[in-house]
Amino acid sequence: MNLELEEFQVFTASGGEEALQKVTKEMPDIIILDVMMPEMDGFETLRRIREVSTTPVIMLTVKGDEGDKVRGLDLGADDYMTKPFSPKELVSRVRAVLRRAEMPSPVPKTEIRVDENLSIDFNRRKVIVRGTEAHLRPTEFRLLYHLVSNAGQVLTHETLLRRVWGYEYRDEDQYLWLYITYLRRKLEEDPKHPRYIIGERGIGYRFTELEKR
DSSP, X not given: OHHHHTXXXXXXXXXXHHHHHHHXXXXXXXXXXXXXXXXXXXXXXXXXXXXXXXXXXXXXXXXXXXXXXXXXXXXXOSEEEESSOOHHHHHHHHHHHHHHHSOXXXXXXXXXXXXXXXXXXXXXXXXXXXXXXXXXXXXXXXXXXXXXXXXXXXXXXXXXXXXXXXXXGTTOHHHHHHHHHHHHHHHOSSTTSOSSEEEETTTEEEEOOOOOO
């Protein structure tokens, strides 16, 4: 009701199987997914959604356990809300996630060749790592965009959280840490000793300086 009052068109599903059918049939812009559901829980539903769709997902749960949050984000959730919350907060999070799903204007140079192992084409949304395309989720791509657009400069935790997730997330350091981890796994030859995404302890992150061509 609250989403419809904000002029969203809403489709509902009573369980995971029906949700999967609705995702395929209706092709929604965003999915709000409860963890506690009959027969198939939200985690399994999310896993199966991610097999066929990159649609942004917000998970809802009464569990505030840190492990559940990490599990949901690892499976591909874009945000995680613990009940109870206000309808206003939910609408705000929906708008924030939809904003993140929109790719910002590309950097002036279409293709950026970082080195012989990594090239990025922001216009075509392609990242080639050691000759193979790396499949990035929308939030991962947006984070990479801001890092590369400011290559050689340290971006603070708060700056990255505001630019990638939105002002409402400026204190959610765990989101940033997790997505930096995801990016490193996909881009770095040795994620534990990164060459591209460098952490500045207690400050933020910077992308390695690009060679001038």
